Amino acid sequence: MGTVDVIIVGAGTAGLGALREVRKRTESFIIINDGPWGTMCARVGCMPSKALIEAAGEFHRRLVFPELGLSGGEGLRVDTGAVLARVRKVRDGFVSETRELTDQLGERAISGRARLRGPGQVEVGGRVLEARSIVLATGSRPTVPEAWRPFADRLLTTDSLFEERGLPSRLAVVGLGPVGLEMAQALARLGVQVTAFHAAQTIGGLSAGPVNDAALELLRHELTVHLGHEAQLTAARLPAAGSEGANGEGLRVTAGAAGVVIERALVALGRTPNVQGLGLETLGVPLDEKGLPEVDRTTLQVAGLPIFLAGDANAEVPLQHEAADDGHISGLNAVASSVRRFARRTPLSIVFTDPNLAQVGQRFDARAPDRTVVGEARFADQGRSRMMLRNAGLLRLCADREDGALTGAELFAPEGEHLAHWLALAIHRRSTVFDLLRAPFYHPTVEEGLRTALVEIAKQLPRLSGDGAFPLLSTPGA
Amino acid sequence: MGTVDVIIVGAGTAGLGALREVRKRTESFIIINDGPWGTMCARVGCMPSKALIEAAGEFHRRLVFPELGLSGGEGLRVDTGAVLARVRKVRDGFVSETRELTDQLGERAISGRARLRGPGQVEVGGRVLEARSIVLATGSRPTVPEAWRPFADRLLTTDSLFEERGLPSRLAVVGLGPVGLEMAQALARLGVQVTAFHAAQTIGGLSAGPVNDAALELLRHELTVHLGHEAQLTAARLPAAGSEGANGEGLRVTAGAAGVVIERALVALGRTPNVQGLGLETLGVPLDEKGLPEVDRTTLQVAGLPIFLAGDANAEVPLQHEAADDGHISGLNAVASSVRRFARRTPLSIVFTDPNLAQVGQRFDARAPDRTVVGEARFADQGRSRMMLRNAGLLRLCADREDGALTGAELFAPEGEHLAHWLALAIHRRSTVFDLLRAPFYHPTVEEGLRTALVEIAKQLPRLSGDGAFPLLSTPGA
Numbered sequence: 001m002g003t004v005d006v007i008i009v010g011a012g013t014a015g016l017g018a019l020r021e022v023r024k025r026t027e028s029f030i031i032i033n034d035g036p037w038g039t040m041c042a043r044v045g046c047m048p049s050k051a052l053i054e055a056a057g058e059f060h061r062r063l064v065f066p067e068l069g070l071s072g073g074e075g076l077r078v079d080t081g082a083v084l085a086r087v088r089k090v091r092d093g094f095v096s097e098t099r100e101l102t103d104q105l106g107e108r109a110i111s112g113r114a115r116l117r118g119p120g121q122v123e124v125g126g127r128v129l130e131a132r133s134i135v136l137a138t139g140s141r142p143t144v145p146e147a148w149r150p151f152a153d154r155l156l157t158t159d160s161l162f163e164e165r166g167l168p169s170r171l172a173v174v175g176l177g178p179v180g181l182e183m184a185q186a187l188a189r190l191g192v193q194v195t196a197f198h199a200a201q202t203i204g205g206l207s208a209g210p211v212n213d214a215a216l217e218l219l220r221h222e223l224t225v226h227l228g229h230e231a232q233l234t235a236a237r238l239p240a241a242g243s244e245g246a247n248g249e250g251l252r253v254t255a256g257a258a259g260v261v262i263e264r265a266l267v268a269l270g271r272t273p274n275v276q277g278l279g280l281e282t283l284g285v286p287l288d289e290k291g292l293p294e295v296d297r298t299t300l301q302v303a304g305l306p307i308f309l310a311g312d313a314n315a316e317v318p319l320q321h322e323a324a325d326d327g328h329i330s331g332l333n334a335v336a337s338s339v340r341r342f343a344r345r346t347p348l349s350i351v352f353t354d355p356n357l358a359q360v361g362q363r364f365d366a367r368a369p370d371r372t373v374v375g376e377a378r379f380a381d382q383g384r385s386r387m388m389l390r391n392a393g394l395l396r397l398c399a400d401r402e403d404g405a406l407t408g409a410e411l412f413a414p415e416g417e418h419l420a421h422w423l424a425l426a427i428h429r430r431s432t433v434f435d436l437l438r439a440p441f442y443h444p445t446v447e448e449g450l451r452t453a454l455v456e457i458a459k460q461l462p463r464l465s466g467d468g469a470f471p472l473l474s475t476p477g478a
Numbered sequence: 479m480g481t482v483d484v485i486i487v488g489a490g491t492a493g494l495g496a497l498r499e500v501r502k503r504t505e506s507f508i509i510i511n512d513g514p515w516g517t518m519c520a521r522v523g524c525m526p527s528k529a530l531i532e533a534a535g536e537f538h539r540r541l542v543f544p545e546l547g548l549s550g551g552e553g554l555r556v557d558t559g560a561v562l563a564r565v566r567k568v569r570d571g572f573v574s575e576t577r578e579l580t581d582q583l584g585e586r587a588i589s590g591r592a593r594l595r596g597p598g599q600v601e602v603g604g605r606v607l608e609a610r611s612i613v614l615a616t617g618s619r620p621t622v623p624e625a626w627r628p629f630a631d632r633l634l635t636t637d638s639l640f641e642e643r644g645l646p647s648r649l650a651v652v653g654l655g656p657v658g659l660e661m662a663q664a665l666a667r668l669g670v671q672v673t674a675f676h677a678a679q680t681i682g683g684l685s686a687g688p689v690n691d692a693a694l695e696l697l698r699h700e701l702t703v704h705l706g707h708e709a710q711l712t713a714a715r716l717p718a719a720g721s722e723g724a725n726g727e728g729l730r731v732t733a734g735a736a737g738v739v740i741e742r743a744l745v746a747l748g749r750t751p752n753v754q755g756l757g758l759e760t761l762g763v764p765l766d767e768k769g770l771p772e773v774d775r776t777t778l779q780v781a782g783l784p785i786f787l788a789g790d791a792n793a794e795v796p797l798q799h800e801a802a803d804d805g806h807i808s809g810l811n812a813v814a815s816s817v818r819r820f821a822r823r824t825p826l827s828i829v830f831t832d833p834n835l836a837q838v839g840q841r842f843d844a845r846a847p848d849r850t851v852v853g854e855a856r857f858a859d860q861g862r863s864r865m866m867l868r869n870a871g872l873l874r875l876c877a878d879r880e881d882g883a884l885t886g887a888e889l890f891a892p893e894g895e896h897l898a899h900w901l902a903l904a905i906h907r908r909s910t911v912f913d914l915l916r917a918p919f920y921h922p923t924v925e926e927g928l929r930t931a932l933v934e935i936a937k938q939l940p941r942l943s944g945d946g947a948f949p950l951l952s953t954p955g956a
Contacts, residue, residue, distance in 0.1 A: 046922050050865050055546040058539060065554070068533040069561030072553040076543070083547030090865060320921040348918040387528050387568060418896030421918075421925045422903055428917040429907045439906040440826040440899075443798040444524050447899045 003130040004028045006334045007122050009114040009278075010137035011102050012039045013320055014311025017327020018135045018334065019101060025335045030131070032124050034113040037102055038095035040139050040312070041320045048091040048162040049182055053352050055083045056189035060354070064389040078190050080167040087162050114138075116279030119305045123279075133306040133334035137327060138278060140271035140312035148233050148267070154251050156266045158183070167192050168263040172253040173223075174231045176203040178351040180268030184223055185353050187266075194223040195260045197231040197253060204351045206410060207365035210376075214394040215357060215412040229256035236261045273313045283307060290315060298341040300330040308334055319349060346428040348420060355379070355393040356416030361408035361427040364398060372407070373399050375433075375456035377449040379413050384444040390414040397423070397433075397453045404432040404457070404464045415446045422450065433457045434465060481608040482506045484812045485600050487592040487756075488615035489580050490517045491798055492789025495805020496613045496812065497579060503813045508609070510602050512591040515580055516573035518617050518790070519798045526569040526640040527660055531830050533561045534667035538832070542867040556668050558645040565640050592616075594757030597783045601757075611784040611812035615805060616756060618749035618790035626711050626745070632729050634744045636661070645670050646741040650731040651701075652709045654681040656829040658746030662701055663831050665744075672701040673738040675709040675731060682829045684888060685843035688854075692872040693835060693890040707734035714739045751791045761785060768793060776819040778808040786812055797827060824906040826898060833857070833871040834894030839886035839905040842876060850885070851877050853911075853934035855927040857891050862922040868892040875901070875911075875931045882910040882935070882942045893924045900928065911935045912943060 005026045008015050011033035022029050041047060055078070065073035102109045112125040116136075122129045142157035156164070156171075158179060169192065173184040176198035188194040203219075206212040219225060236252035238261065252261050275291050285293045285303040293302045293309065297316055300308040308330035311323035325345065333339045351357035377395040385391035393413040399406050409423045426436055433454045441451045458465050483504045486493050489511035500507050519525060533556070543551035580587045590603040594614075600607045620635035634642070634649075636657060647670065651662040654676035666672040681697075684690040697703060714730035716739065730739050753769050763771045763781040771780045771787065775794055778786040786808035789801035803823065811817045829835035855873040863869035871891040877884050887901045904914055911932045919929045936943050 041921065047861070047865070050862070050922055054866055055548065058543065058546055059548055061536060061539070065536065067564065068536055069557050069559075069564050070533065070537055071555045071557055071560075072550070075550040075553040077549045079547050079549055081547075082549075086545065086547050093864075094861065321918055324921075343916070345916065345918040348920055350920050350923075383525070383572065384528070386571075387525070388532055415896060417920065417923055418893060418899070418925070421896070421920065421923070422900050425900055425903055425907075425914075425917045429903075429909060429913070431907060435907070436903075438821070438823065439903045440799055440823040442826055442828050442895065442899065443519065443802075444528055445828075445895055445899070447896070 003120075003132060004030055005131065006030075006133045006135060006331075007032065007129055007131035008135045008137060008331075009122065010034075010139055010311070010313065011037055011109070012137060012139045012311060013041055013323040014137035014139075014313070014327035014330070015135065016098065016101055017324045018137060018308075018310060018331030019327075021328050021331030022335055030108050030110060030129060031102060031105065032110045032112060032114040032122065033102070034111070034138070037099050037111075039098045042091065042094040042098045044158050044162065046320055047094045048087045049158065049179070049186075050352060051087040051090040052083065052162070052190075053182060053186045055086065056186035057354055060189040067389060080190060081165055083190060084162065084164055084166070091162060113277070115277060116282050118282045119307055133308065135308045135310055135327075135330045135334050136278065136313055137310040137330070138274040138313045140273050140315075140318065142267060143269045143272045144267050145269070151233055151235065151251055151265075154249065154264050156264055158268070161266060169193060170195075170260075170262040172197060172231075172251070172260060172262045172265040173268060174253065174265055175268035175270065176225070177268060177270055178204050178349070178357075180266070181219075181357070182352050183266055183268060185219060188223045195253070195262065196223055196225045197229075197255045197258070198225070198227050199230045199255075201227050203227075204353070204357045205349060205359065206357065207363055209364060209396070209410070211357075211394050211396055211410040211412050215353075218355070218392055218412070219353070224260075226255050226258040229258070231255045233265065238263060271312060271318060273315045275313060296341075297344060298329075299333055299339050300326055301333060301339050306334070317347075321345070321348075346424050348424040350417045350420055352417070355390070355412050355414050356420070357412050358416050358420035359408075359410050360420050360423040361406070362398065364396070364408060364410050367398055367408065371401050373401050373457050373460045375399070375453035375460075377452040377456075379446070379449060382446065382449050382452075384446050384448065385414045387444065388414065395419065395449055395453050397457060399433050399457045399461075401461065404434055404461050406431055406433055406436065413446065413449065419446065419450060422447065432464075433461075481598075481610060482508055483609065484508075484611050484613060484809075485510065485607055485609040486613045486615060486809075487600065488617055488789070488791065489515055489587070490615060490617045490789060491519055491801040492615035492617070492791070492805035492808070493613065494576065494579055495802045496615060496786075496788060496809030497805075499806050499809030500813055508586050508588060508607060509580060509583065510588045510590060510592045510600065511580070512589070512616070515577050515589075517576045520569065520572040520576045522636050522640065524798055525572045526565045527636065527657070527664075528830060529565040529568040530561065530640070530668075531660060531664045533564065534664035535832055538667040545867060558668060559643055561668060562640065562642055562644070569640065591755070593755060594760050596760045597785055611786065613786045613788055613805075613808045613812050614756065614791055615788040615808070616752040616791045618751050618793075618796065620745060621747045621750045622745050623747070629711055629713060629729055629743075632727065632742050634742055636746070639744060647671060648673075648738075648740040650675060650709075650729065650738060650740045650743040651746060652731065652743055653746035653748065654703070655746060655748055656682050656827070656835075658744070659697075659835070660830050661744055661746060663697060666701045673731070673740065674701055674703045675707075675733045675736070676703070676705050677708045677733075679705050681705075682831070682835045683827060683837065684835065685841055687842060687874070687888070689835075689872050689874055689888040689890050693831075696833075696870055696890070697831070702738075704733050704736040707736070709733045711743065716741060749790060749796060751793045753791060774819075775822060776807075777811055777817050778804055779811060779817050784812070795825075799823070799826075824902050826902040828895045828898055830895070833868065833890050833892050834898070835890050836894050836898035837886075837888050838898050838901040839884070840876065842874070842886060842888050845876055845886065849879050851879050851935050851938045853877070853931035853938075855930040855934075857924070857927060860924065860927050860930075862924050862926065863892045865922065866892065873897065873927055873931050875935060877911050877935045877939075879939065882912055882939050884909055884911055884914060891924070891927065897924065897928060900925065910942075911939075
């Protein structure tokens with residue numbers, strides 16, 4: 001095989017995004033994948049986790065049935081085996097869809113572990129392949145401390161959780177980033193007694209502040225949370241009664257003064273880019289402590305070389321929609337005569353807890369307080385949220401004091417995933433709070449909470465807000 | 479009492495909106511209300527209906543419990559008495575909130591039926607009051623044909639439905655506008671055998687077309703629907719078994735060849751403005767067949783007079799948020815030295831069926847087909863919707879062929895109320911489909927369905943869509 005135009009290493013979300021762009025422009029490409037084909041998102045990420053959350057969320061709603069006038073909710077049971085079987089069934093459907101693109105490629109899709117041999121060469125399965133450009137999209141894997149290897153049989157990650165045939169009665173969740181948080185709440189709602197440990201004081205990627213506090217307060221009604229100390233694991237014997245661990249052996253998790261003995265621990269300490277053994281050192285460019293070269297996010301290019309590093313592998317923004325964009329940008333640039341820069345999207349991240357956590361636009365901890373005005377809405381008293389018996393949570397919006405432009409949002413709110421999309425569009429379209437207040441807010445919806453927070457900002461900017469008709473109305477052009 | 483600055487007739491959403499603006503500017507006002515204080519929305523509209531829908535929706539979800547891995551759903555029961563009691567409890571809370579503003583007004587809040595005696599005079603309870611400006615916001619009532627008066631004991635409207643202590647086993651719903659549609663589905667889900675009649679072929683205010691067809695197809699799984707003929711009512715004896723009607727007397731509803739004998743009929747034929755006996759004829763301006771004068775929606779003024787007609791009473795857009803705007807505009811103008819024109823919001827209407835129905839922006843039946851491009855998304859196959867087992871529905875977007883600006887949307891979709899707010903903001907901000915495709919769509923969310931429809935439009939506009947990188951990426955400024 002001669003030199004091809006592009007080799008793509010990795011057939012996850014980023015690799016497939018690259019493949020889509022490359023295929024539109026050339027037939028001369030190879031895609032190499034190590035391990036199972038099908039994206040991480042579909043196999044062990046977004047999709048199975050949301051399927052688990054869906055079952056947990058529905059089951060949880062039985063608690064409001066009496067208030068709504070529905071009886072018999074106390075007879076509802078979770079069949080955890082059936083829940084997990086459904087998670088896998090749904091997952092398998094999504095995986096097979098993500099495989100459609102590569103299943104038809106014949107010899108241009110190679111299974112095996114690829115290794116760079118310099119900017120234009122890749123070795124796989126003993127063969128050396130040559131390409132004008134190479135897209136590296138090798139993804140990431142759950143981070144598990146080396147020291148915990150002796151307890152591997154009692155550890156779960158999202159790679160293994162959804163393969164389980166049942167759920168333990170007691171579980172520790174180590175790490176309350178987005179994934180740990182989602183799983184901790186969902187497993188608790190499915191009847192697992194969950195104890196969560198998190199080294200930081202902020203959870204789910206939030207900045208320190210009222211939204212983090214509100215989220216913690218609410219989550220603590222559902223699970224035990226220990227913050228502020230790194231968790232330590234040691235082997236422990238389980239108490240005799242109800243022991244379900246491997247041979248009665250369990251784990252002791254300690255963090256500061258807190259400790260618990262449990263059957264299994266779900267390790268959710270983030271993800272590590274899959275670049276070990278990839279041969280990045282053959283590129284002749286500096287690598288950081290993670291073994292990663294510098295990557296320009298607007299091009300995905302590595303140091304002027306015909307090498308592009310996309311998706312979780314570049315450790316930039318580990319979100320599916322950003323990985324897809326990474327793929328498209330790197331695919332476009334891999335076949336282009338000259339590398340183009342692309343604008344990136346308005347930041348948006350969502351954690352599918354209930355209520356949803358989300359961050360939009362500029363992070364609250366990155367803002368300049370003297371240039372910023374903050375508006376809030378609390379959902380405890382919000383009309384529609386009360387009606388739905390989902391009335392908990394807090395929304396905070398930031399706007400620029402100079403021009404009233406909405407700059408960022410943090411929220412822990414009912415229907416938060418939807419509010420976050422509205423806010424992301426508002427920021428993307430460079431809207432001021434005054435103009436946003438002229439958009440329609442239907443009654444009764446949770447979106448009325450957006451208006452509450454926007455009005456609070458507008459009131460703090462009297463110089464910009466005109467004659468008092470501002471929250472509602474604009475005068476049409478003469 | 480001398481001449482006051484403003485008399486507001488009606489303390490509903492529009493009247494209270496006017497009151498809020500007037501109070502900021504003068505203490506010289508009177509507000510008059512006939513019947514119970516508290517807005518129609520809170521008493522018999524948005525709020526109790528949504529509370530009923532909430533119970534119905536939760537109960538309905540038991541049907542997906544087995545698929546999710548939850549057992550015992552077959553033991554769930556609706557206690558309709560308890561459901562209705564909760565509806566009233568929630569309703570009472572919202573009503574008391576809407577009464578807060580007027581409860582403190584003392585003599586400036588008058589209970590009674592007001593009648594105009596010309597542009598500056600109002601008669602109430604035998605007194606004549608004078609004002610520089612008058613805001614008429616008398617609201618509306620359910621439309622019930624005069625000929626059906628003999629069966630009044632067997633008819634329900636939204637004025638009486640929520641006062642019931644239980645629900646009949648069989649019910650006809652006459653009229654499938656937004657209210658009829660919401661109640662028909664909710665009552666069916668609460669166990670009532672519902673037969674619905676609708677004179678038109680389009681339901682819920684939709685235009686004729688695929689969204690209407692999709693909505694009808696789905697709703698017909700839950701209730702019997704007869705379209706295309708006006709319903710006729712006659713007295714009928716109920717079959718002996720299970721008869722619960724007043725004294726065994728029921729109703730026969732016929733429409734074309736269809737007919738049914740039921741215990742009660744919910745009449746949902748729209749609402750009639752409360753202007754009978756209001757004395758509009760004393761203004762000396764032409765009145766239409768509904769008895770209404772012409773009103774400028776940008777000012778709410780009647781024919782250059784110091785008279786403003788706001789909310790449902792003007793029969794323009796019978797939606798709560800538009801009535802509130804009407805109130806604010808009329809209140810502002812009632813105290814202003816000269817009348818100002820105000821821009822109105824991007825049209826947004828939502829019907830809280832499941833899936834939600836919504837219309838945004840320009841109506842589909844008002845568009846110029848040769849200037850329009852349409853994009854669709856079907857939710858049967860949409861990722862997140864499948865995961866939630868809410869995978870049904872259709873979204874259609876319209877854009878301008880010349881510049882790619884999004885102009886309107888019709889949808890019957892999961893989380894449709896939220897998609898509709900996003901679309902309303904997009905249209906409000908005069909966005910093109912190309913720019914909207916550069917906003918973030920998180921994975922996995924129903925908002926990805928928006929992207930599907932936007933991409934379909936963009937592909938039909940190759941002249942505008944650039945070099946193929948369009949759906950995702952913009953090149954940053956040099």
